[in-house]
Amino acid sequence: MPTSQYASSFGRLQAFSLNLLSKEAIQNLMKAKDEGEMVKILESTWYGPEIEKAATLFKDTDLLEVALNRHLVLVNKIALEATPFNGKSAVRAYLSKWDIYNIELILSSKIMGRPITEVESFLVSSRNVPAGISAGNIPHDEIKVILSQNNVEGVVNQLVKYNYGTMLMQHLETYQKTGNQGPMMSALQTHYYHNLLESLKFFQGDEGMIRDLFRTEIDKKNVLSLLKAKESNLDKDILGRHIIDGGKISKNELLEIYNAKDVPEIVGRIENRFMLVNALALYKKSKSLIDFEVALDKFINSEYVNKLKNIALSIGTIFYFILKMEQERENIKRIAYGKRYNLSAEHINSLLLIE
Template sequence: MDSTYIGSFGRLKVYETEFFSRQQIDQMLSMSDPKDVSAFLYNGPYREDFDSLSAIFKDPELTEMAVNRHMVRNNRIALFSVPPLAKNAITAYLSKWDIENIKTVISAKFLGHGIRDAEPFLISFRDVPLGIMTGTLTNEDYRNMINLSNIEAILNYLARFGYGTYMMQFLEDYRKTGDISPMLYSLDRYYYMNLISSLKYYRGDEGPVLNYVRSEIDRQNIVTMLKGKVLKIPFERMTSGIMEGGNISTGKLREIYSSQDVISVVDSLKPYYDLEPQKKEYQESNDLYHFDIALRNIIAKRYMDTMSMLPLSLDSIFYFILKSEFERHNVRTIYLSKVNGMPREIAEKLLITEMV
């Protein structure tokens, strides 16, 4: 235990009481009208987030942005709770939202959309993306980028922050093929490379966080492989989307990918992640999301309990951040399921329930 975490642990424990319980998640699932879900959120801990955005946005964008803003408020609480020596690890993790925002901007530019179309998908706090708190991108940067003439100009703009320089290696391929996916995958590799290097052992008890991150790399690699198998893409063509640093080596992933089809790949993954229950769902629906959600739940179950039992450590702060992240995922999923008229039984299968 590290006494420098005492203050932050106490503050975060107070805010943890605001996370929704399983009973409250069930209440939202039972609602049929998305307005009822919005009202439930407004009458709970999300009131400030709705009030700050209601003069500018209307539903469904209002509720989506309020949910995003609430998560960023929690992240901000965590960021300003960390001891100085732990701040690099937290800021490295939270830069994932910079990555997501950059992907949104590049995708919007690729599709010919403007800032108004992209803005509801940016993760922001009081009109300021999370990056401003980690010393990187501001809201003005995102507006500047979306107003640039093309993707190459966006990469040049991002070069000053490091992201663009790393992505430039895929620019020639983009010019030849018009495919932006290798550039987007490169952002993930850049992110995880920096994150793992920042997770240096402070007191020797941050192992669960590092293991969680390595497992998240596995998840993304597995999902990429399953998509590739559906599309019958050779492994060599997917290497830009496969990341180093996970628990399963690239060589082993290549071996697993040589399996005949999606089900065979899933069978080969069983020593690492047991996805047996999801095979039947996939065979009935041909939807890969069953595997992705199952992986998220498996990883949460493996590491979150351990993080919660190490109170005076980096683990306790990551536990709070991840709880907030899972709540965002669940609330957005429930709300959008009501907007789109999705049956409850389907929406429920899309939730991360291991930590609720």
């Protein structure tokens, strides 16, 4: 894949990146009194068009969620269109994460018996884009059909045509017997990361950092699973069925780490890979695992994401753009979360991914 193929991608996405919110804009969102005021501030930014379109049907929290999700679809469409042919399979594989996100959300909603109106605003899709989030997997209209199914079985059957259903079918009987959706969710995540890593085989020679990034992302998910399981005192066998293969820490090593007596001891056993001492201090006060998630996100951002911009004329250009857009979306969502639950400005600021 000639390096020159990415020259135009770099230029297009660099120009588009100028729309990213400035630090001043983020601080203005921090000063907003609630989510309604956040929406008003965002109306003058590149989120404005989606806010305007959604404002006739949604208000405040739901309006913000819908606008962020539809904006994400459009931005990812731009990134995919800017990707040279040889890199499209890798970008498509990455963007299929939002199909997985939607499926997990729909399955959870059916299990909890939530009506469509409570779920639709959280779906990452847009009727303004003819293709699905990954430009070919699950279109918006089909997502609506899937969402309208009466139960989990109906959702799984509807997904068979997209291959996801075939995987879920293998665990449907377990769900029907136990009511546990965990094996289905794990199957989706394992499938996703396997395809993503396979799509990033070395075809130019500079994709190593991106592969390391996603392998570390798998480690993050597995470490959080360990911490959640230890908090809930789950059996090791149950935990083992939720570990995702492909990370830098092997499944056997993770299960050995799980022999630790408590959360602080687990943190100590992984300090050679992730320094979570500060997060542990916060956790002891808050008793919330989000402190560990934020710390792991910041590690991945500093060790991998920010370094992608240094390999500009490669597929790193595309992933840097996509990941920075996602970080902005996540920052806005975390500020909104803080407003909703009356967190202090200092606490909210500690949750943000800002260079």
